[in-house]
Amino acid sequence: MSTTMPVEPLNPAVLAARHNEDILVGDELVRHSRVSRLLHWAVAISFFVGLFTGLPIWTPLFGWMAYLFGGLEVCRWLHPWAGVAFALFSVWMFFYWLGDMRMLPGETREWFGPKLWTYMKYEDEPDAGKYNGGQKLFFYAVSLGMLGLLLTGLVMWFPLLFPRWLRGLSIVLHDFTFICFMVGIVMHIYLGTTAEPGTFRSMTQGTVTKPWARLHHPGWLRTVTENKDRRA
Amino acid sequence: MTNGWVDIKNADVILAMGGNPAENHPVGFKWFMEARRTRNAKLVVVDPRFTRTASVADLYARVRSGSDIAFLLGIIRYAINTGRFHSDYVKLFTNGPYIISDKFSFNDGLFSGFDGTKNQYVKDSWAYEADPKSKAYALDQTMQHPRCVFQLLKKHVDRYTPEVVEQICGTPKETFLKVAEIVTSTGNAERCGTITYALGWTQHSIGVQIIRAGAMLQLLLGNVGRPGGGVNAFRGHSNIQGATDTGGTFEILPGYLKTPTADLQTLADYNKAGPPTTLNNVPWASMNYWVNYPKFMASLLKSIYGNAATKENDFGYAWLPKVDGNYSWMYIYDDMYRGSSMRAGGKEAAPEGFLTFGMNPVGLGPNVKKIIAALSKLKWMVVVENVEIETARFWGAPKEYGGAPPAQIQTEVYLLPASGFAEKDGTFTNSARWLQWKWKALDPPGQAKTDQEILSRIFLAVQNLYRKEGGALPEQVLNVSWAYTNPVNPDLGEVLKEMNGKALVDLKDPKDPTKVIKAAGQQIDGFIQLMDDGSTMCGNWLHSGVYTEAGNNAQRRNNADPTGLGMFHNWGFSWPANRRIMYNRASADAQGKPWDPTRIGIQWNGQKWVGDVPDMKPDAPPGTYGAFIMLPEGVGRLFAGVLADGPFPEHYEPVEAPITNPLHPKVTSNPVALKFASDKDSIGKVDEFPIICTTYRLTEMYHYWTKHQQGGVLNELQPGFFVEIPEQLAAEKGIANGSQVRVTSARGSIEGVAMVTQRLQPMKIDGKQLWQIGFPLHWGFAAAKGHTGPLANFLTASVGDPNTWTPEYKAFLVKLEKA
């Protein structure tokens, strides 16, 4: 009982990532500060609560999910509040990340063009900054989708305040948007975990390795290194 | 009703006028719908308002409130002039051929015999002429004699052209003619129509004459006495018919025997004044059934005084109170208010105490302000009611009703809690004269007691006081027979038995004196067995037959209907004699063959009358007696020389007249209408009060009771008082639907929610545009929380019909403002 375990000293990069972002500490780059990561997870959790409380309302196929929360009635109560939380955190995150999300010239066209396919086949993205074009587009798509879910969700929350046609339209739009979200979230998780090892830690401890950065975001690596050099 | 509820299904045409049966009699109204569904009958509604009844009618005609006589006489004129009347029937069964005295006249709105000093008619000139040779009624079977009733009627109604009808009633000529055509389509043997009415006819200063006009129309069309025909009054409450039958008003005893008056000191005098005299008639004699009056009266006295009533003491006739004037309803409050009963013709001081039983004068009396002031002058008042009605708390009426502050009112009020109809046994006598037994559904709450227990306890206490202390006229009280098993709370079955009557000694068959038809103590079979010698007793001859040796016939529930006409002879008991259609002798022709073989009232089978219980001596062959056996002339009266205001109906404006009578400007309103002269009896003039107003009831509400129910569903269905206003009038005055308005008459002013509607329309009357508004009467200041409202009768006037003394609730003048 009294044996003291030797405490491994904390990784200095991880310590730095509590408050900083876009810096090089040793061999690691700080990709997401703590606030940034917490925001992401707040959005993620509220999204999943919304998803799992919404799915059983959406189709009896997922009716079993309702029991995770205490039944369908709880879902009906919780879902809109999860949605509100999702919307609030998303807005916050939107403005927090907006600065990094400026599209570069030609980027949009590139990511909607045939290049997308090549990227999916792990072709390199030599110019990718902190976020590549796909990530940026995903960011905007999520934000827009959030807005759609929010507005249609409000109509569905208080259906009797709105005309019947608007209620019907809202339900359809809400469904459509969330289906897109569902597809998107599967890809997002896949890319952030299995598909690209070394990525997930950027959302846990906040840091990535140099090789990771060189592979996925060479532009960002250059900037961070240059900044460091300049500071030095 | 001459006919019955179910019988309405046999009609080809239904004229609903002076009533809103869909609103006020929705259950009976099913037979209207049945007639429409099964016979494709035509329902014609004539009303100032487009009512719930109008909403399902084939034809609706708007009339001005109070103009019904002009409308009906217009139809009579149309029938006579187009020949669309049942002439064989008229000759056989009406006094159309009878010749009237040459002293009879009608000029400038007044019939002959008008005494302008007393404002009443001397009716001598309204008599039939007797044939000098035969001493019988003089008749002209061709109905051509200028003084025969038919010709006099033709002349009388000739002024009521469609144009005049439009001028007086405001009904467009085309609509009136359509109504006239449909209604007179029954003026023959093949077809038959009915007229239904209610308080929309009775509650006028000309109420009786409106009903007369309707009855005359039906006689002309040959619709009286026939299945699917008749003149059918819908009574306002479930048992109001029973109340009237049992002497509900001051001038009648049970069975419509007359209350003795002070000038009739002996039973012989009384009996002589009772039945009308008849001349030997040609071609038919009259049964003149009232000749049995002495039997009915002797039997009634035996039921009141029991063994104390003997032939020697006139069966106690001397103990019966004798009236010395008019003690009708409005007179009572007038006496109270003015502090003397001189106006009533009496000689006594005004009453100091008042017992009001199952009645709410402050709610339903006219000119509420006067009634409240009248009650304030009493020393004591006993109110017997289920709930604390306005009358019981008149002292707490809101200020605007003009009562004195409660501290200044000395009236001591006792409220005795009574029980509702479901809390006691007994019978309901419906509009169709059916006595139907009902069984108690639940016990009265708290200390509430049944009516008979309250009455018995009061009576027995008074009798006891008399026994102990004596008092004025002790025989009146001490000799009353109260031989019930439980005198404190008599079983109503026993009371019904008493009303049916029984033999007091063995009754012998008049044809075979060796045969005993009823042993002493047995219930009699019907009034035909009553005797005038004290050998029978009967509490109400008209109801006799309801509780025979066979048992309580009011409890019968056999719905077999061999006639197919809905007569149901083994269901309950229908007075008189279980007859379902009165005057049914008139349903068959001179030979006793039914006018319409598909709708047989009764018919002569060679030996006797079969079908309904015949309104005729059952074995008297056709041609023996006239069809109207209660009348001395034996025929229906197109000319009735007995009413207070004329032998023919004539259009008179309401007492609060919106126009001068176009027919005779010097006599605008009924010259003999009942009016009072106290300082609270103001009459409004059209210059100040230009709008015609009427009051009515709603199907959702039960009179003044519903509002007392906290959380009741009916108060949910009609949440509060409203004033119905035509759209155009509302627009003119800037009144929005749902906003507050104020209605003011010469007597009072009330506020309510405006209900702006197209169901009321402006009317062109005598060249002027006039407006009609109205409101329901169910609210008042005594109610459950949230259900109070103004009293409609704050605005109505204490004026009324000279025959029945019924107030004119249905037509008065008001002004309307935004509140």
Added chain:
Amino acid sequence: MAQTLEIKRSSASMWGSHTGIRTSPTVAKYIDTTTCIGCKACEAACQEWNDLRRVPHQQIGTYQTLPELHADFWNLIRFKEQEVNGDFNWLMRKDQCMHCADPGCLAACPAPGAIVQYENGIVDVNQDKCIGCGYCATGCPFDVPKFHAKGGKMAKCTLCVDRVEVGLEPACIKACPTGCLNFGTKEDMVALGNTRVKALQANGFKDAVLYDPQGVGGTSVVTVLKYDKPEWYKLPADPHVGLLVRAWKNVLRPLGVVAAAAAVIGTFAHFATYGPKVPPEDRDDASSGSGR
């Protein structure tokens, strides 16, 4: 006509709940607006039989009890003043749940078993399963479902399923004094309605019609109208379960499930094809951006 209740359809059920064991004829209410006098006996009977609470309200200038149906008021007579070719009409129609053969409320309802349709055609609500989402109100073309202020549960006419089950007519039918209401098999009620419509037509109401809208598969409330203007009676002229409701139930739901499944399968396929994109270890020098 006592009936054991066989469920024909149940809301939010994957495979439907119809076992098809017991049979029973479709029942229907018959409403003849041409003999209805608007006496509201049906309203009172409905309130009393169903033990409903009072809805507090005030006189606002109409004979109509409430402006609309209410979670505590399931049977409402609608009053309408309507002029037709110079003839004034005061139209009255008893409004309540129409009990559609193809109920939009049931189609829209996401709570399993909250709305059921019995074999006899009655569409009923199980409030214990209702989640108060209001989808039924969106699905219903007649604007019938209403919600309690507290708890948000939907409530509406049940066609007195508790009475019909034991062979009684619904309370409103029992109370009707004029016989404008009737109850029986749908077949009989339609026949009755057609007879009445013919009679009306013979009496000059040429466009009298029996309202039994096929857009929702017919209803278990058939209504005789004097005029073929359902909107005068506050009835939709051609009601059907909305296109949007159908789109969301029949298109988007399967599509969504497929899309989600496709996304999952797609990622697996991608992974199987390309494997992870692993950064080359320890290439210390950051000078070369080229991995090619």
